[in-house]
Amino acid sequence: MSRPRFNSLIESLPALVPFVGPEAQERGRGQPFRARLGANESLFGPSPKALAAMRAAADGNWMYADPESHELRAALAEFHGVGLDNVVIGEGIDGLLGLAVKLAVELGSPVVTSDGTYPTFNFHVAGGGGRLVRVPYRDDKQDLGALVEATRSEEARILYVCNPDNPMGSFWGAAELNDLIAQLPDGVLLCLDEAYCDTARQADLLPVDVGNAQVLRFRTFSKAYGLAGARIGYCLGEAKVIRAFEKIRNHYGINRVGQIGALAALEDQEFLAEAVARIARARELIGAIARDNGLQPLSSAANFVTIDCGGDGDFAKRVLDALIAQDVFVRMPGVAPLNRCIRVSCGRDEDLAVLADTLPLALAAAR
Amino acid sequence: MSRPRFNSLIESLPALVPFVGPEAQERGRGQPFRARLGANESLFGPSPKALAAMRAAADGNWMYADPESHELRAALAEFHGVGLDNVVIGEGIDGLLGLAVKLAVELGSPVVTSDGTYPTFNFHVAGGGGRLVRVPYRDDKQDLGALVEATRSEEARILYVCNPDNPMGSFWGAAELNDLIAQLPDGVLLCLDEAYCDTARQADLLPVDVGNAQVLRFRTFSKAYGLAGARIGYCLGEAKVIRAFEKIRNHYGINRVGQIGALAALEDQEFLAEAVARIARARELIGAIARDNGLQPLSSAANFVTIDCGGDGDFAKRVLDALIAQDVFVRMPGVAPLNRCIRVSCGRDEDLAVLADTLPLALAAAR
Numbered sequence: 001m002s003r004p005r006f007n008s009l010i011e012s013l014p015a016l017v018p019f020v021g022p023e024a025q026e027r028g029r030g031q032p033f034r035a036r037l038g039a040n041e042s043l044f045g046p047s048p049k050a051l052a053a054m055r056a057a058a059d060g061n062w063m064y065a066d067p068e069s070h071e072l073r074a075a076l077a078e079f080h081g082v083g084l085d086n087v088v089i090g091e092g093i094d095g096l097l098g099l100a101v102k103l104a105v106e107l108g109s110p111v112v113t114s115d116g117t118y119p120t121f122n123f124h125v126a127g128g129g130g131r132l133v134r135v136p137y138r139d140d141k142q143d144l145g146a147l148v149e150a151t152r153s154e155e156a157r158i159l160y161v162c163n164p165d166n167p168m169g170s171f172w173g174a175a176e177l178n179d180l181i182a183q184l185p186d187g188v189l190l191c192l193d194e195a196y197c198d199t200a201r202q203a204d205l206l207p208v209d210v211g212n213a214q215v216l217r218f219r220t221f222s223k224a225y226g227l228a229g230a231r232i233g234y235c236l237g238e239a240k241v242i243r244a245f246e247k248i249r250n251h252y253g254i255n256r257v258g259q260i261g262a263l264a265a266l267e268d269q270e271f272l273a274e275a276v277a278r279i280a281r282a283r284e285l286i287g288a289i290a291r292d293n294g295l296q297p298l299s300s301a302a303n304f305v306t307i308d309c310g311g312d313g314d315f316a317k318r319v320l321d322a323l324i325a326q327d328v329f330v331r332m333p334g335v336a337p338l339n340r341c342i343r344v345s346c347g348r349d350e351d352l353a354v355l356a357d358t359l360p361l362a363l364a365a366a367r
Numbered sequence: 368m369s370r371p372r373f374n375s376l377i378e379s380l381p382a383l384v385p386f387v388g389p390e391a392q393e394r395g396r397g398q399p400f401r402a403r404l405g406a407n408e409s410l411f412g413p414s415p416k417a418l419a420a421m422r423a424a425a426d427g428n429w430m431y432a433d434p435e436s437h438e439l440r441a442a443l444a445e446f447h448g449v450g451l452d453n454v455v456i457g458e459g460i461d462g463l464l465g466l467a468v469k470l471a472v473e474l475g476s477p478v479v480t481s482d483g484t485y486p487t488f489n490f491h492v493a494g495g496g497g498r499l500v501r502v503p504y505r506d507d508k509q510d511l512g513a514l515v516e517a518t519r520s521e522e523a524r525i526l527y528v529c530n531p532d533n534p535m536g537s538f539w540g541a542a543e544l545n546d547l548i549a550q551l552p553d554g555v556l557l558c559l560d561e562a563y564c565d566t567a568r569q570a571d572l573l574p575v576d577v578g579n580a581q582v583l584r585f586r587t588f589s590k591a592y593g594l595a596g597a598r599i600g601y602c603l604g605e606a607k608v609i610r611a612f613e614k615i616r617n618h619y620g621i622n623r624v625g626q627i628g629a630l631a632a633l634e635d636q637e638f639l640a641e642a643v644a645r646i647a648r649a650r651e652l653i654g655a656i657a658r659d660n661g662l663q664p665l666s667s668a669a670n671f672v673t674i675d676c677g678g679d680g681d682f683a684k685r686v687l688d689a690l691i692a693q694d695v696f697v698r699m700p701g702v703a704p705l706n707r708c709i710r711v712s713c714g715r716d717e718d719l720a721v722l723a724d725t726l727p728l729a730l731a732a733a734r
Contacts, residue, residue, distance in 0.1 A: 001551075001579050002554055002580070002581060003554070003581075003607075004471060004524075004554060004555065004556035004580060004581050004608060005471065005524060005555075005556075006470050006471055006611060007470070007472060007473040007476070007524075009473070010469070010470050010471075010611060010614060010615070014614070015610050015611070015613045015614050017434070017613060017618060019434070019618070019619075021431065021433050021434045021435060023433035023435070023437060024434075024435055024437070027437065039430075041429055041430050041431060042429055043429065045426075051425050051426065051428075054425035054624065055422045055425045057596075058421035058624070058628070059418065060596060061413065061421060061593075061595070061596035061597050061628065062410065062412045062413060062593045062594065062595060062596065063406075063596050064388065064406055064408060064589070064596055065596050065598075066388050066390035066391070067386070067388045067391075068388060068390070068391055070390060070391070070394065091458055091620040091622075092617070092619055092620065094617050094618075094619055095617045095620055098617060102374075102377070102494075103371075103377050104371060104373055104374060104377075105374060106374040106375070106376070109374070120618075120619075127469075127614060157374075184368075186369035187369055187371060187372035188371065188372075189372075213368070213369070213370050213371055214368060214369060214370075214371050222431070227428055228428070228429060228430055228431045229427060229428035229429065229430050229431055229432055229622060229623030230428050230622055230624075231432075231619070231620060231622040240370075241371060243382050244373060244377060244382070247377060247381070247494060248377070248380070248494040250458055250459070250462045251386070251461075251487075252386075252461055252487075252598070253458040253459065253461065253462055253598060253620075254598070255458075255596060255597055255598040255622040255624070255625050256596030256597070257425070257597075257622070257625070258428075258622050261425070261428065
């Protein structure tokens with residue numbers, strides 16, 4: 001008996017967890033949260049039609065789901081006006097980002113991202129042996145000019161852009177992104193993480209163009225569609241690039257109930273529009289609560305609002321901890337200067353009432 | 368605009384799909400199957416308690432599942448008499464096998480398996496850049512002596528053993544496997560795929576020993592538990608090895624409804640015992656149908672029976688195609704000499720009645 005020999009990359013990696021879940025925090029605290037406003041889930045839930053479809057789908061869960069996810073992909077292809085071969089389904093955007101890294105990255109490959117944006121992408125780059133090049137934000141937005149510059153100078157394999165951005169909520173429209181795409185160096189893959197695009201101004205959204213093999217669009221049912229637990233993300237791109245995912249993805253990895261729920265959710269655009277309206281209203285409410293407490297909400301195109309606590313990272317962390325002590329689950333950016341903020345997910349009136357009650361106490365405690 | 372630059376391993380891989388699903392076959396045929404006996408799902412379904420739990424869980428699907436799968440892991444740890452840190456959950460055994468390959472394999476690493484056993488493992492080895500060393504079967508069983516010999520001579524990083532074996536149904540008990548484990552060369556990881564262990568003689572099953580860091584046990588809710596669509600597999604092993612999965616797994620990849628269903632299924636061991644009894648009876652029935660048609664069923668410890676069609680691979684393929692033409696979904700081994708057989712999953716009486724009706728016609732057509 002000995003220890004198994006792992007590959008050298010694995011030995012070098014920390015056993016890092018990208019996000020500790022609220023459940024682990026509740027176990028640690030010995031007490032549940034009163035308001036779950038930290039994971040950017042949709043407290044407005046999914047379409048009732050999706051709920052009904054998932055309940056009915058349980059009976060069929062003795063069967064593997066179609067590994068080609070044909071029905072869901074066909075519906076998404078129609079929805080986006082692209083071909084079936086332009087769509088691949090994954091276990092959330094996280095799963096698909098891991099695969100994209102595996103496609104394009106080898107040991108030491110440079111990968112460009114913004115310093116402080118979605119950390120699970122960084123986790124996958126580390127796991128794939130890539131070398132992360134982190135570009136600072138500029139005025140709380142991803143700095144598209146500096147990102148393309150770094151991509152060029154580093155000869156990066158992937159450029160990651162999260163739009164609308166997590167954790168800042170900022171948004172680049174089609175004009176700016178088309179500029180970026182026009183400047184992409186040859187060979188680099190732009191991974192455009194659009195988890196939050198359903199809540200952005202649709203008229204400003206970069207149109208889907210699957211003719212460009214350098215651009216992948218990552219979408220999800222976890223946010224505005226209200227199906228985070230279903231783990232259904234998808235990626236739109238040029239057919240040959242999408243086909244490459246077939247070489248490495250877990251073909252039977254997508255659960256049946258989630259697929260069926262996502263299809264029903266997609267088909268209920270009326271509900272999505274309602275949910276988006278409720279999210280927009282909640283953004284206003286969170287902004288008002290922040291301002292009532294002398295804090296500055298950042299403009300957000302996402303289903304959360306990031307609030308500048310007006311101090312440094314230590315102060316924001318104290319506010320966060322005090323909110324958690326008041327049974328309010330929220331999160332905050334991990335990197336300065338973004339970490340002067342806390343991030344609050346859109347919730348129902350009753351969830352935001354808890355925030356309104358507890359934020360003054362948390363600020364007092366933090367001060 | 369250019370093509371993205373993929374890593375050289377990816378460029379070298381075929382866009383191979385391990386298993387075409389029955390749904391794709393149905394789309395191709397323009398007609399549904401009458402009997403779904405090809406994917407080793409459980410036609411006896413999951414526990415009614417699991418069904419009820421999944422239906423109820425749909426309402427909570429707006430939330431991500433606990434990324435630590437704490438409740439399910441705790442229940443599995445208790446069930447197996449191991450610690451919480453000896454259990455990791457994955458998107459089916461397939462997902463976990465992919466991670467195990469990523470842990471232990473680097474470009475060119477030798478990996479030993481049996482020639483003709485579960486091909487999805489081979490798919491993951493190819494995707495991880497490993498070099499597969501295939502050891503022939505001996506008398507339709509995985510040849511443990513030759514496997515350990517190849518592992519030693521090739522200095523393999525992983526030895527894969529499927530037990531009970533897919534596609535042959537054969538089974539090695541604790542005595543033989545303990546011999547194998549005692550002979551494992553230092554540093555190699557034994558991946559013991561026990562997807563079908565619930566239907567084997569439990570008294571002969573290798574006891575779980577999480578003290579040995581070289582052995583990983585892969586289990587699933589997809590087979591006897593009847594939850595293939597839920598995509599919940601798990602892996603038992605020594606704590607430091609299990610912890611290494613945290614470095615690379617998709618922490619939020621496990622769907623909520625599936626987790627909750629699996630927990631309820633685990634808690635209903637009475638139903639599992641009934642399902643196992645029905646599977647055992649179906650094995651007898653399939654064997655009788657084979658013999659009625661002059662064919663030889665192989666002894667099976669799994670939830671399927673592999674039937675020797677008495678000819679070569681071409682003949683068995685004709686039988687398979689003729690069954691499919693008769694709307695019976697079955698599969699067959701892909702490698703000679705195993706491919707003289709077809710593989711039939713255990714089903715209900717009505718499913719096997721379809722088999723009994725169609726097998727004589729299929730044999731006549733094949734001849």
